[in-house]
Amino acid sequence: MGKVQKAIGRQAxxxxxxxxxxxxxxxxxxxxxxxxxxGHLQHAVMEAADAAANSSLKLVRQxxxxxxxxxxxxxxxxxxxxxQVKTDVHVIEVDLTNPYVSLNAMSGKxxxxxxxxxxxxxxxxxxxxxxINADVFVMGSEGAPLGGQITSGMFMSSPSRLxxxxxxxxxxxxxxxxxNYSFEGLVTAADGATIALEGVNQSAYNPETTGSSYxxxxxxxxxxxxxxxxxxxxxxxxxxxxxxxxxxxxxxISIDTAIPGQAPADGYILRAHGKAATFVKExxxxxxxxxxxxxxxxxxxxxxxxxxSFEMMAGxxxxxxxxxxxxxxxxxxTGVSGSSYVSRSGVGYSKDGTKVYLITxxxxxxxxxxxxxxxxxIMLQLGVFKGxxxxxxxSTTMIERPLGGTSxxxxxxxxxxxxxxxxxxxxxxxxxxxxxTLKGISVSGAKAMLIGQTNxxxxxxxxxxxxxxxxxxxxxxxxxxxxxxxxxxxxxxxxKPGKTTLTVKSGGITTAYDVEVLGNDxxxxxxxxxxxxxxxxxxxxxxxxxxxxxxxxTYKLSGDSVKWQFIGFKATVQGDTLTVQSVxxxxxxxxxxxxxxxxxxxxxxxxxETVKTIEDFETSTYAITSQVTPAETFGSVNLVSDLPGxxxxxxxxxxxxxxxxxxxxxxxxxxxxxxxxxxxxPSSMTLDLYGDNSLNWVRAxxxxxxxxxxxxxxxxQLDWSGWKNVKVNLSSAGMKFPVKLKRIxxxxxxxxxxxxxxxxxxxxxNIRLSYxxxxxxxxxxxxxxxxGKTTAxxxxxxxxxxxxxxxxxGVTYVPVRFVSDAxxxxxxxxxxxxxxTVLRGAKMLEMTLGTKDLNLNGVYSSSDVTxxxxxxxxxxxxxxxxxxxxxxxxxxxxxxxxxxx
Numbered sequence: 001m002g003k004v005q006k007a008i009g010r011q012a013x014x015x016x017x018x019x020x021x022x023x024x025x026x027x028x029x030x031x032x033x034x035x036x037x038x039g040h041l042q043h044a045v046m047e048a049a050d051a052a053a054n055s056s057l058k059l060v061r062q063x064x065x066x067x068x069x070x071x072x073x074x075x076x077x078x079x080x081x082x083x084q085v086k087t088d089v090h091v092i093e094v095d096l097t098n099p100y101v102s103l104n105a106m107s108g109k110x111x112x113x114x115x116x117x118x119x120x121x122x123x124x125x126x127x128x129x130x131x132i133n134a135d136v137f138v139m140g141s142e143g144a145p146l147g148g149q150i151t152s153g154m155f156m157s158s159p160s161r162l163x164x165x166x167x168x169x170x171x172x173x174x175x176x177x178x179x180n181y182s183f184e185g186l187v188t189a190a191d192g193a194t195i196a197l198e199g200v201n202q203s204a205y206n207p208e209t210t211g212s213s214y215x216x217x218x219x220x221x222x223x224x225x226x227x228x229x230x231x232x233x234x235x236x237x238x239x240x241x242x243x244x245x246x247x248x249x250x251x252x253i254s255i256d257t258a259i260p261g262q263a264p265a266d267g268y269i270l271r272a273h274g275k276a277a278t279f280v281k282e283x284x285x286x287x288x289x290x291x292x293x294x295x296x297x298x299x300x301x302x303x304x305x306x307x308x309s310f311e312m313m314a315g316x317x318x319x320x321x322x323x324x325x326x327x328x329x330x331x332x333x334t335g336v337s338g339s340s341y342v343s344r345s346g347v348g349y350s351k352d353g354t355k356v357y358l359i360t361x362x363x364x365x366x367x368x369x370x371x372x373x374x375x376x377x378i379m380l381q382l383g384v385f386k387g388x389x390x391x392x393x394x395s396t397t398m399i400e401r402p403l404g405g406t407s408x409x410x411x412x413x414x415x416x417x418x419x420x421x422x423x424x425x426x427x428x429x430x431x432x433x434x435x436x437t438l439k440g441i442s443v444s445g446a447k448a449m450l451i452g453q454t455n456x457x458x459x460x461x462x463x464x465x466x467x468x469x470x471x472x473x474x475x476x477x478x479x480x481x482x483x484x485x486x487x488x489x490x491x492x493x494x495x496k497p498g499k500t501t502l503t504v505k506s507g508g509i510t511t512a513y514d515v516e517v518l519g520n521d522x523x524x525x526x527x528x529x530x531x532x533x534x535x536x537x538x539x540x541x542x543x544x545x546x547x548x549x550x551x552x553x554t555y556k557l558s559g560d561s562v563k564w565q566f567i568g569f570k571a572t573v574q575g576d577t578l579t580v581q582s583v584x585x586x587x588x589x590x591x592x593x594x595x596x597x598x599x600x601x602x603x604x605x606x607x608x609e610t611v612k613t614i615e616d617f618e619t620s621t622y623a624i625t626s627q628v629t630p631a632e633t634f635g636s637v638n639l640v641s642d643l644p645g646x647x648x649x650x651x652x653x654x655x656x657x658x659x660x661x662x663x664x665x666x667x668x669x670x671x672x673x674x675x676x677x678x679x680x681x682p683s684s685m686t687l688d689l690y691g692d693n694s695l696n697w698v699r700a701x702x703x704x705x706x707x708x709x710x711x712x713x714x715x716x717q718l719d720w721s722g723w724k725n726v727k728v729n730l731s732s733a734g735m736k737f738p739v740k741l742k743r744i745x746x747x748x749x750x751x752x753x754x755x756x757x758x759x760x761x762x763x764x765x766n767i768r769l770s771y772x773x774x775x776x777x778x779x780x781x782x783x784x785x786x787x788g789k790t791t792a793x794x795x796x797x798x799x800x801x802x803x804x805x806x807x808x809x810g811v812t813y814v815p816v817r818f819v820s821d822a823x824x825x826x827x828x829x830x831x832x833x834x835x836x837t838v839l840r841g842a843k844m845l846e847m848t849l850g851t852k853d854l855n856l857n858g859v860y861s862s863s864d865v866t867x868x869x870x871x872x873x874x875x876x877x878x879x880x881x882x883x884x885x886x887x888x889x890x891x892x893x894x895x896x897x898x899x900x901x
Contacts, residue, residue: 054079055374057089057381063403063442064466065130066431068098071400071411076361076370076378080341085368089378090398090412092130092358092429096174100433100465103170103356105151105314106131106426112228113157113201114142116422119397123408128428129467130400130411132345132358134168135315136336136391137424139757141203142229145424147315148181148296155307156226158183158199158294159315160215161207164331166388168347168427169313176349176356178319178386180330181305182209185294187220187270189283195220195276197292201227204236214238218274222292225265232258232271241277243270243284250288253280268292314347314427316388320372321348321379323386333372336392340751341369343396343415347427348379348387357382358427360398364413366552393755394421394695404442404460406468419719421695436463441471441506443513445492449485450518451597452561454493457513459504476506484517497521497597520599524550526557526858528594528603531683531731532772532842535569535590535605539580543573545594545601550860557596567591567826567839569605580605589775591826591839600837601858602844606773614678614741615671615767617650622676624652627668627743632660635667643690643763645723651690651765658748658758665753668745669764675703675740682769683731685741689714690763693721694746695756700728701743704735714744718762731772741767775842780901783822785814787896794822803873805898811865812891812898813875819900823887829874836867836874840885847876856884 055078062072074089094101106122109115116137123131135147147167148159159165159181169177185197198219205215212218216236223232232240242259244252246267252259256277263269270292272280284290296305307313318338319330333339343363349356361378363369370378372389379387397420398411414420438461445457457478461471478487482500485492492502497519501512525548533541543559559576568590570581578592590605617639628635634657639650656667689698698715712728730739744764748756785792790801799822805814816836820827825840834849846855847867854863865877882889882900890899 055377057378064462065092065400065403065429066101066467067433067465068095068101068431069093069130069429071130074378076374078374078377080368087367087370088362088412089370090360090362091382092132092398092400094356094358094429095354096170096176096356097354100431102174102311102430102432104128104312104428104430105134105149105156106428107149107151107156107226108143108228108424109422110228111226113226114144114203114229114233116143116424118420118422119399119426120408120410120420122426123399123428126428127430128399129408129431130358130429131398131426132347132360132390133395133397133423134345134347134390134425134427136317136395136754138203138205139754141205141235142233143422143424144201144203144227144229144233145315146202146205148183148313149315149425150307150310150313153308153311155200155294157201158185159296160199160202160205161209162205162331163208164318164329165315166317166319166330167313167315168388169310170356171309172311174311175353178316178348178388180299180319181296182299183294184297184304185222185292188291188293189279190285190288190290191283193279193283195279197222197294200224200294203229203233216271216273218276220270220272220276220279223263223269223271225263225268227262232269236273238273241272241280243272243280243290245270245290245292248289248291250284250286250290253284253286255281312427314390314425316347316390318372318389319387320346320376320389321384321387324351324380324384326376326380329372335754336372336389337752337754338372338389341371341374342393342752344370344372344375344392345390345396345398346375346379346387347390348382348384350383351385355383357384357387358398358429359387360396360412362396362412363415364417365554367413369415391423393752395423395755397421397423397426401468402442402444402460403466404440404462404468405444406460416717416719431465431467433465433467435469436465436467438462438469438471438507438509439464439466441504441509441511443502443504443511445513445515447514448516448518449492449494450555450557450561451494451496454491457490457492457502457504459490459506461506471506473506476504479503518547518549518555518597520597522549522551523596523599524548524860526594526596526599526601528601528858530603531729532609532775533578533580533592533603533605534609534773535580535583535587535607537580537582541578541580541603542576543578543592543594543603544576545596547596559594562594562596565593565595567593567828589841591844593837593844598833598835599858599860600844600846600855602839604775604842606775608773610771611768612682612771613766613768614676616648617652617765618648622672625670625673626654627670627745628656629666629668630661630663633658633665633667634660637669640763645690646763646765648765651688651763653690653761653763654744654746655761656696656746656759658753663750664747666745666747668743670743671741675742677740678702678738678769680771681731681737683772684727684729684770685767686725686727686770687714687767688723688763688765689726690723690761690765691715691718691720692757692760692762694718694760696760697747697749698762699745699747700741701745702730702733702735703740703742705738706736708736709742710735710739718746723763723765781822781824782901783819783899785898787812787898792818803871803875805878806870806875807896808868812878813868813870814878814881814898816867816874816876816881819876819878819881823885823900825885834867836876838881838885843885845881845884847881849874854880854884 072091109117146160149156319327344361346359361370446455461469463469484498485494494517545557568587569583592603626637640653658665702710828837
């Protein structure tokens with residue numbers, strides 16, 4: 001082997017040191033790799049070219065992370081199915097010509113193999129200033145990599161024998177490269193006998209190039225002190241024969257059983273099975289010397305590659321871009337849901353090799369995610385010469401230290417919002433720059449605020465290398481360009497909506513920061529978390545609200561962040577808790593109206609609420625059976641008493657194994673064959689749910705009185721272990737009561753199954769229904785009026801009107817106060833703003849004179865007509881008004897007679 005052989009020998013001496021590893025997507029282990037014919041490849045490229053014609057990538061902002069590294073934010077616009085969509089794309093651009101910046105691979109928890117960690121924690125532990133996730137990995141294993149890794153020049157883990165898997169590397173002379181590598185190793189005994197070394201620190205997997213379906217059968221592997229798994233490895237299906245080697249000498253041989261504990265820091269453990277175990281028995285003895293040599297082989301050129309020539313390596317998936325052009329996928333993309341629109345990660349480099357691009361694309365909120373064909377297009381528009389796909393979906397994470405900041409943070413939302421998945425490894429950006437002099441200042445703090453909210457803003461300094469440097473916050477002077485709030489020190493309190501620029505001056509340096517205070521014209525809906533309250537002194541109600549903006553964004557509002565108006569009772573709100581202090585005499589229905597910048601929603605209050613336990617599984621008198629879909633999927637239901645943390649004698653356990661079958665898979669618990677009948681009209685259902693941290697989905701199926709099925713989420717994602725009380729709102733589900741609870745089930749959808757565990761179990765207990773106080777719509781009456789006449793009848797009784805109904809431009813208007821009073825509704829009128837509020841039963845309708853804006857129960861809409869004033873009386877469009885409040889309107893055109901009932 002010549003020169004490479006020497007490098008191999010030097011590397012063998014480093015095997016006892018701690019190893020950093022990464023891992024690769026789980027579906028790759030259970031799904032066969034499909035070959036892609038050239039015709040398919042050509043078609044894929046043509047499709048991608050068509051998509052590119054209607055797509056664009058626009059730079060919207062940029063900032064420095066450190067000298068040689070910039071954060072660039074883009075918006076990807078494209079057309080799918082004739083519809084325009086967008087996705088935020090984020091890039092850390094690293095300039096390898098800058099001597100102070102470098103890239104390196106980061107490892108899992110406690111710098112160990114088989115103990116996954118979040119990218120944020122990895123970056124903190126390693127000292128990185130920015131990072132993204134890297135290799136895909138098997139979620140059901142220890143989290144060890146299927147791709148190779150080199151960290152700081154040390155070969156840390158071997159690539160698995162899988163087809164078309166590429167890795168990103170940076171050489172010792174700072175040149176980036178992407179290639180497909182295999183592993184070649186050799187163990188030599190003292191008698192000269194040799195055996196192939198299959199890999200270093202690897203989980204069990206299904207090889208694609210050896211002819212064997214099992215990675216550890218008849219093979220020999222090395223495990224070092226970095227291996228954090230309880231077994232070497234788990235789920236291998238083989239009994240190990242192990243050899244403990246310390247400082248190149250055999251110290252212990254264990255036949256057909258594992259050596260207890262971890263490998264020593266100054267040695268390693270050879271793990272053998274079958275033919276490899278026979279080699280151990282025939283050729284190895286305690287006290288003898290032994291050597292283990294290895295190399296990488298480029299699958300592109302066939303040449304052996306000296307691992308010591310690399311500064312770092314991180315494994316990836318399919319090739320995306322090659323020589324500045326779209327590359328055919330180097331392996332089947334089904335295993336990573338390549339055609340689905342999810343969050344994505346990738347890495348690439350420029351043609352001259354001076355720039356490296358760490359890339360993420362978001363799927364969260366209004367961001368739609370991208371598929372791999374779109375990620376190819378994004379790379380091309382960024383100027384990537386060669387690029388590879390990294391782990392995506394829930395694994396996609398970017399971390400950075402903001403300019404001038406000292407703490408690391410998420411650069412953007414993950415696919416789960418602020419929740420970060422623990423992954424096997426990442427690519428970190430590091431700086432070695434010395435301390436410079438003050439170059440500038442930046443501001444950190446909220447960019448969007450709510451009225452009444454107070455936010456603290458912090459002044460951060462950065463030096464000539466764009467690294468943090470201390471500045472005097474105490475002497476900083478803060479101002480706002482618009483009078484929409486006020487500063488007290490560095491604390492800004494928003495008082496009215498609008499946009500402003502915050503300016504801060506420290507010493508001779510000034511910087512600006514744009515902030516927006518959200519107003520009512522941006523709100524599409526304002527929704528309380530509860531549907532009704534109990535009208536009794538001392539009663540309490542949790543009243544957080546959710547504001548949905550017209551641009552699709554959402555904000556959670558605390559109960560005390562809005563203005564409250566109480567009709568029929570007195571109450572106080574502290575935090576999220578509303579407490580009824582007293583009830584007005586004779587009041588049977590009260591109303592709590594919450595207003596944010598004038599935009600209102602309402603909670604009705606009446607007497608009495610009921611909570612009913614419908615199932616605690618202690619004395620079930622009906623059958624609970626198991627169903628699965630598809631047929632190849634396994635599932636079962638059992639009443640058990642041994643779930644961890646279980647407090648009751650019996651709970652329902654739903655087991656599942658989604659390893660087999662294709663498409664969406666589910667394991668159901670079916671209640672009473674056709675469903676468990678629920679009486680009345682419950683507003684919500686709660687239950688104790690035992691989670692297995694599988695990231696799968698739990699839903700309940702209800703059948704309503706019309707026979708329609710409704711699927712409601714109990715847990716969109718099982719991201720916890722143990723018991724948790726969950727709640728589902730039934731009153732807002734559009735169901736026709738009474739309903740049946742037919743099934744509760746755990747499900748994994750077809751897209752992104754590699755993101756979730758294939759097998760596990762959940763538990764159910766204490767299913768309860770909440771019945772809100774019934775809200776009466778008031779007295780029933782029949783109103784009859786004639787256009788132009790100032791008399792009317794209410795249930796046959798003649799009433800004198802202050803103002804007659806009129807017709808104008810085909811619209812019939814009636815006096816609002818008369819109709820409200822006659823129908824048992826309450827009318828509120830704001831003479832200053834012209835706002836009309838009508839409360840009837842569980843409904844609130846708001847309109848404003850001269851505008852077409854309409855608010856029904858906190859949901860904004862626009863009408864074709866507006867309220868008007870005639871003879872100092874307010875008239876409203878009768879059909880709009882009455883039907884929104886649940887009344888029926890009739891009109892006899894011959895008699896010009898209006899009927900409301």
